[in-house]
Amino acid sequence: MERHFDEELRNLKHRLLEMADVAQEMISIAIRSLVERREELTKEVFELEDRVNHYEVELEEECIRLLSTRQPVAKDLRLITATLKIITDLERVADQAVNIAELATYLLKEPPLKPLIDIPHMATLAQRMLRNSLEAFVRHDAALAGEVCRDDDEVDRINDQIFRELLTYMMEDPKSITRAMDLILVSRNLERIADHATNIAEDVIFIEEGKNIKHHLRDEELPSSI
Amino acid sequence: MERHFDEELRNLKHRLLEMADVAQEMISIAIRSLVERREELTKEVFELEDRVNHYEVELEEECIRLLSTRQPVAKDLRLITATLKIITDLERVADQAVNIAELATYLLKEPPLKPLIDIPHMATLAQRMLRNSLEAFVRHDAALAGEVCRDDDEVDRINDQIFRELLTYMMEDPKSITRAMDLILVSRNLERIADHATNIAEDVIFIEEGKNIKHHLRDEELPSSI
Known part of the structure; x- marks a missing residue:
């Protein structure tokens, strides 16, 4: 009996990783x-959104089915409730990607404002955080989840820097404002x-170490791989 | 036995409404x-955030405790999984309020850019949506939830209008850009x-009518009180 439930949980995690991909x-x-x-690439983004939405509905249903038929307790229960939350985070990540694609359609109608260096760098970092948060979840790796939380500070720093730089563009040339x-x-x-990656990582730390770091996140509290 | 569980569910809803308040x-x-x-009012917002965060941790724990000790099925199960999601939405609503208070601290350091009419109007509308979405949840009122989804279009419209108006301010006077x-x-x-209110309302419609309207939301599909 137990064996079959383990397989169902493995399958749930596998589908969750597909959704994240x-x-x-x-x-x-x-x-x-x-x-x-x-x-033309922005259309691909809009098409992929449907797939994410299908995963969301399917995986939520699967979580509810497992809760009602298997009546899990302890770690299994927390794994399923965490999966429910991660599904929501992933669906909202997809929403953000759609927003970016929409902004791209406006931006590509006008000449480039500046070479884009910081934005792709920030995207790479955010994607690494997302990948690591899910890997931390499936591998029960609280240290990796701690790394995700630390990376978030770097993303915030780049975001501030981009904001300040673009503000100077706006001040100098009103024609640059919309872009x-x-x-x-x-x-x-x-x-x-x-x-969202940070939310997922915080959930992982909560499941693995039983401590809720969400609202008093300090560096010294983060699990470390050292 | 069943009686005590009913009381626990009632208490859970009651605490959720307190968190929403x-x-x-x-x-x-x-x-x-x-x-x-x-x-000076912005400080009050930052202080209240702690209370929301406490509710979040406490209510999540209570949901997990009920899932593992009561092993609910059917409607009770969906009520608890929906509560888990609503808790996350409310915590993020509180984050947005904190963001607004932070922006207020910047804005109040400079002279007013324009009389604020649309923003308080939009806030009133968003708050009504939030109140109605929670009332729809505790009263099992899918028609009221449908109303919340419709109000969201009006909020989007005002948001676009505010955006366009402020863009013209920026174009006309670079000194107005930061504000x-x-x-x-x-x-x-x-x-x-x-x-977030719309997310909650969609969950209510899902629980009450068993249909997931999230990703193919059309007006004619919304439950109506007429």
Whole structure:
């Protein structure tokens, strides 16, 4: 009996990783459309959103089915309730990628404001955080989850820097305002993706170490791999 | 036996409404600090955030305890998994209120850019949506939840209008840029609060009517009180 439930849980995690892969791909394509100035790529992002939404509905149903048929307790129960939360985070990550693609469609109608260096760098960082948070979840790796929380500070720092730089563009040339605004919003969407990864990582630390670090996150409290 | 569980569920809903009340109060005070230009009020918002965070931890633990000790099925199970999601939404609503209070501290350091009419109006609407979504949840009122989803379109419309108006301010006078940017961000925070209310309302419709309207939301599919 127990064996079959283990298999169901493994399958649930596997589907969750597939959902995360689609969300990751959406971020990659959205940023690529912006950097390579290829508007046709934004359509791919909108199409992939449907797949994420299907995963959301399917995985939520599966969690509820497992809760009612298997009536899990302790770690299994926490794994399923955490999965429910992660599904929501991933769906919102996909929303952010859609927002970026929409902003890209506006930005690509006008000449480039500046070479994009910080934004792709920030995207890479946010994607690494998302990948690590899910890996930490499936591998029960609280140290890796701690790394995700630390990376979030770096993302916030880049976000502030981008904001300040674009503000100077706006001040110097009113014609740059709409484009600068759109880039600021892209940067905020990436920052939010990093926040979702951080939410997931905090849940992992909670499951693995039983401590809720959410609202008193200090560096010395984070699990470390050292 | 069943009686005691019913009481526990009632108590859970009651605590959830208390948490929502604190989040609502945070929005009210944050907007009031901005409109009445009273910086001292922003501190109250930051203090109330702690209370919301305590509710979050406490209510999540209570949901997990009920899942493992009562092993609910069917409607009771969905009520608890929906509560888990609503807790997350309310915590993020509180985050948005904190963001607004932070933006207020910047805005109040400079002379007012314009009289604030649309932003308080948008806040009132977002708060009504939040109140109605929770009332729909505790009263099992899918028609009221449908109303929340419809109100979201109006909030989006006001958000767009505010954005366009402030953009013209920025174009005309570079000195207005930072203040206009901050007001745009306040408006986006309110829009996000309305989105959280909509998430809650969609969950209510899902529980009450068993249909997941999330990703194919059309007006004719919304439950109506007529």
